[in-house]
Amino acid sequence: MSSAIILALGLLVMPELEQSGPSSDAANAARKLDTRVTDGWESEKDKVQPASACDDATFLRRAWLDLAGRVPPFAEADKLAKSGKPLDRAAVIEELLDSPEFAAYWSRHWAEYLLGQRPFDQPEFSGRKLQQFLRESLKANRHYDQIATDLISAEGAMDESGAVNFLLRYNADAKQLAGAVSQKFLGLTLQCAECHDHPHAAWKQSEFWGLSAFFARLRRMNPANPQPNEQFAAVLERPRGEFLVIDKKGKPDEQGNFPTRTVMPQFPGSVRREIAPARRDALSAWLTSPENPYFAKHFVNQVWSRLIGAPLVLSFDPVLPSAKKGDLQPATLSAAGENRNAAILENLRADFVASSFDIRRLVTVITLCETYQRASSSHREGDSPATDSELRHEQDLFARGRTRPLSADQVHLSIGQAFGFFQDDGDHRLAQLTDEEFTYDVPVNSFGSEPQSLGRSLALFNGEHIRGAVDVAAQSLLRIHGDAAGPAHLQRLFLCLLSRMPTDAELEAILDLAGDDIPQRGLEDVTWVILNSAEFQTNH
């Protein structure tokens, strides 16, 4: 709760924000992006009826969950409920992007994406150090090309360089890194070509090897005499050394072993060999160049997907012409759908490149969009209510918002935001020392990694974390609003978890449940109902 109060105080003393300069430029970019979205509707048979903008309370909760990974603090929701004035949405976005919560939350899921696993800390690498590097980079608003360059060109010990832990995660191994770099930074699955040219794969083995060769001189160093519990590794680049492959076309020696052959660095999709001495610098220059066809596109596609709930392009791998006739091919977007999304993607990419890969600006542009702010609810102006398939079609056209289940992190952080309850208090305090929100994997341990699963439901039903949370919630409501459960208790609870006031009907129904002989039990029950509800468990 204390961080919420501090944040709320911080907001009070903030100066009035100018509505010109960079933010109005972003607003213009957002309008252009919206036009790209609505342009696509012209090819539709029927007139598209876009959802109207979501209400302010929904927007506040959506933006907080997306950018800070948690519901808004009570003070924010309460202020909005009482103000009667429209919310300055642009200001909310700007404040969130400047907040430590944004850097903490986005660095966490970014680290998870780069590492491809949880928990972060393993004997071979320190994912926490990597996350800290990303967090500090986001705080300083370092641009995406700089961050990518740091990750690829990193060197040094795991506890000194955060970025080097990306290389260590893939064992500083040339082939593993070629696979990781193509997948994580370009959205391409080159690693399928590791074994051989595959008839169904779009990439050639030579391209995979050419990319691997950029990392051929890396060496992973371990201490000669490791101490128990000591975690140490480093990455060094040697001045020479080449990437060798087995040449199966060559003549085997007497033992039947094929000779090896040197493969020089070569960019995928290019025939030019790279002989620059600083191989990884050459690679990151190529990777982060505005001309690279995938680097910016893949990143904006991911950020869009994270904020809107569906990607614009499902895969950047070239379409495979080799699929046999009669094979069951999964349905993809229609040609019109692909063109429509490609236009949106190109618009976003161009803006991102023009801003020299400014991540905060990218997030600002998307969240300022009408497209981001559209309601997900079924409400339609005028006549008959829409059918589910009509609503789904509208979502595919980005004419309606999407509901997304909360991740384990979002559930954990939201309960912490609402009640100051973090289950493992010792861990929480330890984490604060390093400016983190948790050190052990409390969210996944408490709630399971899969949203909408039996494991998650069981955890929310009767897990220790939830038991603790409903207990603390009921206690603090009684302390703040008095010993008899009444509307004030419930209004606060709704604002804490759902960022909105209860309706009269809800108040009546819930008061009935809350009216247990023992107020503590009644309020525990109400808190339980809200935490187990679909409304709490989704970002809508």
Place this chain on the structure above:
Amino acid sequence: MFGLHLSRRQVLRGSLAGTLSFAATPWWQALLAEETKRRKADACIVVFLEGGPSHIDTFDPKPGADTNGPFEAIDTKIAGVKFSQHLPKLAAIADKLAVIRSLHSPEGDHDRAVSLLHTGYQPSPALTYPGLGSTLSRQWKGVESDVPLFVSIGNTVGPGILGPQFGPFVIQDVNNPAAALDLPEGFGGDARVERRLKALEKFNQSFAARAPLAGTEDFTKLTQRADRMRRSQVFRAIDLAATEPELFEKYGGNVNDGYLARACLQARHFVEAGVRFVEIQFGGWDTHADNFNQVQNLSGSLDAALATLIADLGDRGLLDKTLIACFGEFGRTPKINGDNGRDHFPDVFSAMLAGGGLKTGQIIGKSNDTGSAVQDREVKVPDLHATLFTALGLDVTKDQFAPDGRLLRLTNNGQPIRELLA
């Protein structure tokens, strides 16, 4: 009894109880036995050898070949068929096994191959294919049970496009299948739970009316299932080593860390309680280095656990209706690398099947002399899946559709292995 749909299994149980409570008439029993024999399997246990086990060092040895490595090959109960020396218990009951030695897959990357072996489809960004357990759960839809139909010990491939209601219950700690099943002391019992559930249902209904695409019904159903599961006994922490010590030891409780013994014994308990699909993750087979020591260790666990599971299910009369399958995401290279390891190899690999009314005691397909290619009767992953589905009584030729209306057959044109099916 109105409106109560009895499953075939319940009817059979009912008639069995009936015959026993009256004077047992032999012809009735014979008929029952006949019926039981013809009945398809209705449960499945998959032991997934994560990492990709070496086929040559397990079920497909190549004695005399350079590629064989140091392991000896030993005779099995099937004449002329040999297994690795580190699978003696399975060799001794090979008449109860069927081994496929000619699996072939196009995927040599862990993630993609794990996905293929679970879904029967090569992964595609356009459609998240469901894993075996989820596909089956959907076919078994309507089977009322307090326990989940699909349990996975360790992570597995989820329901994908089929949606969360067909997802697994994932157990991370085999010693403690589900945490916090018991209501805390002084909670107020089931009456208080009922009150909460009623209020929740109402609250969810009003949200569903506002947000029809939020999957509210899935959330409500999952909460109700969590409640039913809470009441069942089988997921409570149980010390298997203490409750069935002799059997536990036979399962290999003292071999390595005893994980697989526990998992397999738990799986038997789950199947007895009505779980229809259990997957057990048994990792460690990605032996790029030090292959032979590691495979020897892993084989010790695998041999004891699988052989005992088969015997145990047999003793309880459950083997015919419980299909057992054991495979990994690919095999490993015949060539032994510089680290005394073997690398990923999807060109040819093996799978072991048992129970489920299959015609056992036979080897399907053949790899060549060095174990580097299929020599005879190539079996594709969809064929393996089609065999499992057919043994479980499903028609793989029927068109099926994903919830969004897209064609989604049980397998990608898989053909069941007829030789294995009765």
